[in-house]
Amino acid sequence: xxxxxxxxxxxxxxxxxxxxxxxxxxxxxxxxxxxxxxxxxxxxxxxxxxxxxxxxxxxxxxxxxxxxxxxxxxxxxxxxxxxxxxxxxxxxxxxxxxxxxxxxxxxxxxxxxxxxxxxxxxxxxxxxxxxxxxxxxxxxxxxxxxxxxxxxxxxxxxxxxxxxxxxxxxxxxxxxxxxxxxxxxxxxxxxxxxxxxxxxxxxxxxxxxxxxxxxxxxxxxxxxxxxxxxxxxxxxxxxxxxxxxxxxxxxxxxxxxxxxxxxxxxxxxxxxxxxxxxxxxxxxxxxxxxxxxxxxxxxxxxxxxxxxxxxxxxxxxxxxxxxxxxxxxxxxxxxxxxxxxxxxxxxxxxxxxxxxxxxxxxxxxxxxxxxxxxxxxxxxxxxxxxxxxxxxxxxxxxxxxxxxxxxxxxxxxxxxxxxxxxxxxxxxxxxxxxxxxxxxxx
Amino acid sequence: xxxxxxxxxxxxxxxxxxxxxxxxxxxxxxxxxxxxxxxxxxxxxxxxxxxxxxxxxxxxxxxxxxxxxxxxxxxxxxxxxxxxxxxxxxxxxxxxxxxxxxxxxxxxxxxxxxxxxxxxxxxxxxxxxxxxxxxxxxxxxxxxxxxxxxxxxxxxxxxxxxxxxxxxxxxxxxxxxxxxxxx
Ligand SMILES: Cc1cc2nc3c(=O)[nH]c(=O)nc-3n(C[C@H](O)[C@H](O)[C@H](O)COP(=O)(O)O)c2cc1C
Ligand code: SF4
Ligand code: FES
Numbered sequence: 001x002x003x004x005x006x007x008x009x010x011x012x013x014x015x016x017x018x019x020x021x022x023x024x025x026x027x028x029x030x031x032x033x034x035x036x037x038x039x040x041x042x043x044x045x046x047x048x049x050x051x052x053x054x055x056x057x058x059x060x061x062x063x064x065x066x067x068x069x070x071x072x073x074x075x076x077x078x079x080x081x082x083x084x085x086x087x088x089x090x091x092x093x094x095x096x097x098x099x100x101x102x103x104x105x106x107x108x109x110x111x112x113x114x115x116x117x118x119x120x121x122x123x124x125x126x127x128x129x130x131x132x133x134x135x136x137x138x139x140x141x142x143x144x145x146x147x148x149x150x151x152x153x154x155x156x157x158x159x160x161x162x163x164x165x166x167x168x169x170x171x172x173x174x175x176x177x178x179x180x181x182x183x184x185x186x187x188x189x190x191x192x193x194x195x196x197x198x199x200x201x202x203x204x205x206x207x208x209x210x211x212x213x214x215x216x217x218x219x220x221x222x223x224x225x226x227x228x229x230x231x232x233x234x235x236x237x238x239x240x241x242x243x244x245x246x247x248x249x250x251x252x253x254x255x256x257x258x259x260x261x262x263x264x265x266x267x268x269x270x271x272x273x274x275x276x277x278x279x280x281x282x283x284x285x286x287x288x289x290x291x292x293x294x295x296x297x298x299x300x301x302x303x304x305x306x307x308x309x310x311x312x313x314x315x316x317x318x319x320x321x322x323x324x325x326x327x328x329x330x331x332x333x334x335x336x337x338x339x340x341x342x343x344x345x346x347x348x349x350x351x352x353x354x355x356x357x358x359x360x361x362x363x364x365x366x367x368x369x370x371x372x373x374x375x376x377x378x379x380x381x382x383x384x385x386x387x388x389x390x391x392x393x394x395x396x397x398x399x400x401x402x403x404x405x406x407x408x409x410x411x412x413x414x415x416x417x418x419x420x421x422x423x424x425x426x427x428x429x430x431x432x433x434x435x436x437x438x439x440x441x442x
Numbered sequence: 443x444x445x446x447x448x449x450x451x452x453x454x455x456x457x458x459x460x461x462x463x464x465x466x467x468x469x470x471x472x473x474x475x476x477x478x479x480x481x482x483x484x485x486x487x488x489x490x491x492x493x494x495x496x497x498x499x500x501x502x503x504x505x506x507x508x509x510x511x512x513x514x515x516x517x518x519x520x521x522x523x524x525x526x527x528x529x530x531x532x533x534x535x536x537x538x539x540x541x542x543x544x545x546x547x548x549x550x551x552x553x554x555x556x557x558x559x560x561x562x563x564x565x566x567x568x569x570x571x572x573x574x575x576x577x578x579x580x581x582x583x584x585x586x587x588x589x590x591x592x593x594x595x596x597x598x599x600x601x602x603x604x605x606x607x608x609x610x611x612x613x614x615x616x617x618x619x620x621x622x623x624x625x
Contacts, residue, residue: 082488094552094592132499132536133593135606168486173495174536176591190494190520192533208488252597254554260597296553327596329554343553347591353533 003101003262008278012237012248015221016264019105025140027147030108036153038224042116043161047078050120054223057231058238058246063088063179063216064295064325066313069223075203076121076213083123084207086188086214087114089130089137090172090179093295094347095327098250099217101262103130103137106221107144113220115154115165116227121213124164129184132172142169176351180399181214182206183353194353195399218250238312239268245312249326253279256286256332267312271319274311275330286332290416294324296344297404299411300337321411337416338423341408342370348405359402362393366409373423380424383413465509471501472519480519490520494530498537507538543579543586545624547571548603549612552592558599559613564589566614567602570621584624 003019018024024033042050055070076083087110091099103110110128118126128145130138145167148154158165170188172178178187182196185207206212226234238246245267251274254260258280265274275281275288282288291306292298299321301309309319316323331340349363366389372378390406397403413420472480483496497520501512508531510524517524531537538546549567551560564587568576571585579586595601598610609620 091594092592095554095596097594097596097598100594131594132534133590133603133608136608166486171495171499173498173534175534187495188492189489190491190530192530208492254596254599255557260599262597329557329596331557335557340553340557343551343556347552350591 003105005259005261008263010269010273010278011264012266013264014225014248015102015106015109015218015250016262018109019101019262021105024106025108025144027108027144027151027153030106030112034228035108035224036112036159038228039112039116039153040159040161042224042227043119043159043163043165047076047120047122050116050227051076053231054120054226057226057234058243059219059222059226059234060245060247060313061216062218062222062249062326064093064297066323069215069219072203072213072215073117073121075201076123076211078122079211082125082208082210083121084210084212085114085118085121085123085126086181086184086207086212087126087128087217087220088179088181088184088214089128089134089141089217090176090184091134091217092131092176092179093297093325093327094344095252095254095292095295095329096325097252097254098262098326100134100137102217102221102250103134103141107137107140108148109221109224110141110217111144111148111154111167113223114167115148115158116223117213117215117220118165118167119158119163123213125166125168127168127170127188127207129170129172129178129188131178132174138169138171145169175353176347177353177399177401180401183399184214185212192353194355195401197398222247237266239310239315242268242310242312242314244314249311249323251311251326251328253328253330255328255330256283256288256335257281257330258283265311268315269311271309271311271315272307275306275328279328279330282330282332286334288330289333289335290331290337292321292327292329292408294322295327296329296347297400297407298322298324299407300341300415302415336374337412337419338370338374341412342367342374344408345370345405348401352401352405356397356402358393359397359405362389362402363405365389366393366405370409373420376423376425378424380421383417383420386413465505465507465511468509468511468515470515471504471512472497472515476500476504491522494520494522494527495534498527498531502537507541543573543584545585545604547585547587548590548593549587550591550593550595550599550601551589552596554592554596555599555601560600562614563600563602563612563617566617567621570618585621 023029051073059069060066114126156164175193177183178193180195183193187193202212235246250264288303291301313323345367349367352359352363354360390410393402393406483493497516513524513527517527549564567587572580573587593601600612601610
């Protein structure tokens with residue numbers, strides 16, 4: 001549902017069905033709504049069978065990369081080693097605020113998904129890593145974990161199954177980069193949150209050096225519904241002509257839009273209808289100018305491109321961008337794209353962990369040049385410099401934060417070049433309006 | 443998330459208030475109930491080091507900031523070196539390495555909030571708290587205001603944090619009333 005708005009008839013509320021319903025927050029309330037039935041069933045099911053169901057369902061990771069969840073789980077074999085599950089609740093990609101609502105309204109739904117997934121990957125211990133600023137989600141999820149222990153849902157004999165499932169909440173302390181999976185593991189181990197060089201991949205050597213699976217909050221919260229209703233049920237949601245993207249997805253919508261909030265739709269929903277019908281379109285007397293559809297790290301779309309897009313992994317790729325984390329950022333005709341792209345670059349410069357020189361220097365240079373252009377002190381040569389820096393920042397670093405900084409710059413320069421050009425003030429020769437204004441002001 | 447820009451791209455003032463350096467005489471944090479709580483936390487991890495972030499949170503909750511003396515205490519209880527603890531601590535933006543105002547206010551100004559007018563909220567905050575700049579504490583010790591990157595609540599622009607409390611949909615107009623409720 002479009003929390004804080006009522007669900008739109010064209011939404012498909014599965015995860016968001018109980019958003020706004022305070023009764024769903026307690027263990028009893030969750031049980032009354034059918035909660036913990038899936039976990040009960042799963043604990044008596046062989047992990048490999050659970051992996052197979054999730055694989056068959058077509059569920060893909062909702063943290064950004066869209067990696068098939070069942071496939072990820074199938075890397076975890078009964079090898080007698082200690083395994084770990086990490087739940088990534090670091091949600092800090094600008095534009096994204098869906099995991100927050102899952103944790104605030106349905107904390108037991110997450111605990112159930114985490115416990116189920118732990119069993120499915122042969123793990124007895126799971127950690128939910130929640131960003132430090134999320135004080136309410138931290139309190140809700142911690143309370144749910146405590147209730148679950150007290151009721152014997154978690155612990156040495158989870159739900160009477162004879163299996164041990166421990167779930168612990170771990171609080172982050174402020175760092176976007178800790179959402180990157182290996183940075184999160186370092187952070188959990190009490191280290192600086194620097195991403196690790198891969199390989200080895202987490203399934204081989206992850207948390208505490210042991211085989212580890214890491215999944216996003218939304219991914220894990222979805223799993224109990226799949227186990228309970230079956231893979232076929234889940235596959236019904238989506239475009240008939242695109243079996244690669246199935247299920248429902250929460251999209252967070254923010255920026256210059258009439259009804260910001262979270263909306264859950266079947267994948268493959270037309271983006272134009274989404275923006276105008278569900279979210280109410282632009283504010284009065286405004287027009288949408290640009291949209292970033294998948295969190296700040298994916299390419300910017302013009303209004304025309306956005307209106308033609310279909311909301312699934314392949315649909316957004318066809319439109320020249322990505323689904324990412326599902327954080328939709330809307331810019332209206334009042335916005336100065338140069339200014340906003342410069343602000344995004346500053347975000348990445350601030351959040352770079354500074355291990356790789358291309359990222360550490362590239363994010364800072366990019367920010368400085370963009371802010372110079374923004375302030376009317378740039379030159380046309382700066383455009384090529386920006387593109388050359390962007391090229392050197394892409395595909396060359398330990399993690400993709402560096403690429404993410406380059407993305408809005410490259411797509412912004414390609415699609416809103418006229419706005420960049422309008423900021424360039426000729427230093428000699430012709431007198432321009434901008435130049436005259438500057439001269440008058442000085 | 444984090445406050446103050448990266449080094450090298452035009453640093454804003456975030457120096458500690460003058461005259462506040464130490465935390466003396468220091469009394470240990472991990473005694474009594476807090477020692478029991480720490481032991482409970484330690485039991486969740488296969489290494490002592492993994493309890494570092496939780497231990498630093500306990501210090502900050504108890505004392506408001508993490509002093510040199512507190513770093514030493516954490517190092518001793520977790521069998522780490524003070525230099526290691528400091529290295530980790532300084533990576534994360536939420537730990538205060540110097541005392542801050544009674545109300546530590548973080549205003550999100552990242553793009554999604556920025557397009558909704560977050561910078562006007564920052565100006566209003568500075569004006570009404572009497573803080574002379576971002577990162578500086580007001581003369582009466584009540585307030586410190588900083589900009590922060592995306593708080594993960596972008597649909598409720600502009601979200602701010604006052605210590606551990608989230609406030610959503612703040613506007614320049616709602617700032618005076620909000621501040622008047624804080625002692
Ligand atoms: C810089 C960076 C930040 C990330 N932040 C998050 C995040 O906040 N939450 C998240 O779930 N995934 C985040 N990811 C993706 C994770 O690395 C990882 O792919 C994801 O947690 C896997 O879960 P999934 O397969 O269920 O999507 C981030 C990746 C990068 C490179
Ligand atoms: S790309 Fe940037 S954030 Fe990622 S590891 Fe390298 S320096 Fe750190
Ligand atoms: S950009 Fe302000 S909360 Fe996300």
